[in-house]
Amino acid sequence: MLYAEDIIMVFFNVKLLPLLIIPFNSAWSTSSNSIFESLLQCPSTHLKHSNSSKEIILTRNSSAYSSVLQSSIQNLRFLNNSTPKLEVIVTPFHESYVQAAVICSKKHGIQIRFRSGGHDYEGLSYVSYDPFIIIDLFNLQTIHIDIENESAWVASGATLGQLCYSIVQKGKVHGFPAGSCPTVGVGGHISGGGFVTIFRKYGLAADNVIDARIVDVNGRLLSRKSMGEELFWAIRGGGGSSFAVSLTWKLRLVPVPPSVTVCKIEKTTEEGATKLFSKWQVIADKLHEDLFLHLVVEVANEASTTDGKTIKVSFDSLFLGPVEKLLLLTQDKFPDLSLDRSNCTEMSWIQSVMHFAGFPISEYLEVLLKRTQPSRSFFKAKLDNVTQPISQAGLEGLWQRLLEVETSQLILTPYGGRMSEISDSETPFPRRNGSIFAIQYLVTWDDDKETEKHISWMRRVYAYMASHVSKSPRAAYLNYRDLDLGRNHDPNTSYAQASIWGLKYFKSNYRRLVHVKTLVDPGNFLRNEQSIPVLPSGQK
Structure with missing residues (x-):
């Protein structure tokens, strides 16, 4: 184990650039600049591989700076002109560099943001208006x-x-x-x-x-x-x-079995999609654990409607077994879906990974090694958990709201199976038993000028759904982070203030997380707009 005294060794001939990312923001205060100057005095560190030719610190003048920054920003909302730009990105290729960055930053009160892939719905892993270090882990790929x-x-x-x-x-x-x-x-x-x-x-x-x-x-x-x-x-x-x-x-x-089965059936509301959706709600979490049957709801063209638009529901399934067994299961539990062999394809598990990633299963597997998405957009997302089936009237109201924005989408993920067998307190993720499915609401757009319009639409849809989803607290999911739920405004955000969003993510596990945070980071060094707070000194 390497301790602090092993890392913070005076080794001034190692010419590392300052480990600081400076927001390109004239609002920086004198005190912030003083912190920056202090950080420059932090001793250089005796790091393994220090003679490597790899570029660890990327400045604006580095040829790789823009590509590294942008490749890990998947939401274009955080590439617009109002987003603070970073002066430096730290890209460690050995764990000792991470240790050094943490020690020096903590010593001088500089925040750390770190990321591994950049799929951060609210950009908290790479956006801050305070002095901070970003540690991009993409070189650590072993x-x-x-x-x-x-x-x-x-x-x-x-x-x-x-x-x-x-x-x-x-x-x-x-x-x-x-x-x-x-x-x-x-x-x-x-x-x-x-x-x-x-x-x-x-x-x-x-x-x-x-x-x-x-x-x-x-x-x-x-x-x-x-x-x-x-x-x-x-x-x-x-x-x-x-x-x-x-x-x-x-x-x-x-x-995983040598062969799995992937199926897809699409229905519009004119073809009975709402009725099938209602049936799916009742049985989705009760299906055999080898069957994952999720839904994607989106706007589609339909010449027969007044405005030429309709709602399309895609029933997409992955079954860990052969198609014959799947057909028997669906005929027994969901005969209304009318699933048959023509809707299904047997393939290997890795081909199913390709399929759900949106790649043709005939594509070379090496496409999975790419770190950047083929296309990106502006987007906003939210999540709800559903514990009781949504009424037909509720669904029809939701469909009407989706039709207002052609680029809107719902992704519905069923629970049940092994998820229902794991205790809500086994890990911080709390929603196992009692949940039928999760809904991810998603809207995308191509022009930054449309941002406020689409975010406002998303908030209206979310407000409409309040009576149809989980309550006290309403559910959320940390990996679909949502700053609309609330945020920490300073390092001293209280337990009660943070519980506004914390209980939505973690339910009763929130208090245990706060106790762990207080134990391991009592100074609240690792923090962001939705980080776990610490209890006041002496409080248990």
Whole structure:
């Protein structure tokens, strides 16, 4: 284990540029500049690989600066002219650089933001109006697959696509419960929970973590044993950015059959989509755990309607088995769907990963290794949990609101199966039992001038749905972060103030997260607009 005294060694001949990212903002105060000057005096560190030719610090003059910054900003809302621009990006390729950055930043009161893939709905991993360091982990991509022991060590900077690709290079009968977007970073995905297409069989990504290596607020490199079970619990769904910098994860690989089945049926409201949706609500969480049947609702063209638009519902399924068994299941539990072989394709598990990522299954698997999305847009998203079926009148009202914006979309994810067998307190993600499905609301647009219009529309839809979804508190999901729920305005945000959003994300697990935070980071060094707060000194 490396301790602070091992890292902060005077080694002035190592010419590292200042580890500071300066918002391009004239509002910076004199006191902020004084902090910056103090940071410059922080001793250089004796770092492994210090003679490497790799560029660790990217300034505005670095050729890779723009590509690195932009490749990890997936939401164009945070590339507009009003967003503070960063002067420097730190891209460590060894854990000791992370330790050094944490120690020097804490010493001089500079905040840290860190990211592994950039799929941050509100940009909190790379946007701040206070002095801060950003640590971009994309150089930490090592993946070691141990098929014999059905496990893998994966660095936080690796993407889900890289992880899935690496697994199948070692064999065809193992997988991992990873989300459907291959450019998401492993670190952020797991630390927030991790919705996945096979979570009804195996639980969330965070449920399949065996061990982890982190850098804590004191710059110490810790494993599960040395960090303790409380902190290990917190980083698997409570958001790593509140507690530590997560470097690597030991994951449990899961068995997958040689052949899985993917099916898709599309219906418009004129073709009975609302009735099928209503039936799906009743049975989706009760289907066999090998079957993941989710819905995508969006606006489509329809010549027969007055305005030429209608609502289309896509029933997309992944079944961990052959098509014959799936057809028997759906004929028994959901005969109204009229699923038949023509709607289905048998494929390998890795091809199903390609399918749900939006790639043709005939594409080369290497497409999963790309770290950037083929296209990006401005977007706003929110999440709800549904505990009782939505009435037909409620659905029709929702359809009318979706028709107002052609680029709106709903993604409905069913619970049940293994998810219902895991305690709500097993990890910080609290919504297992009692939830039928989750709704992600999503709207995209192409012009920054349309931003306020679309965000206002999203808020109206969210307000309309209040009576149809979970209550006291209304649910949210950390990996679909939403600053509309509330935010911390200063380092001293109280337990009660932060509970406005904290209870929505974590329910009763919120208080336990606060206790862990108070124990491991009593000075609230690792913080952002929705980080876990600390209890006042002496309060338990």
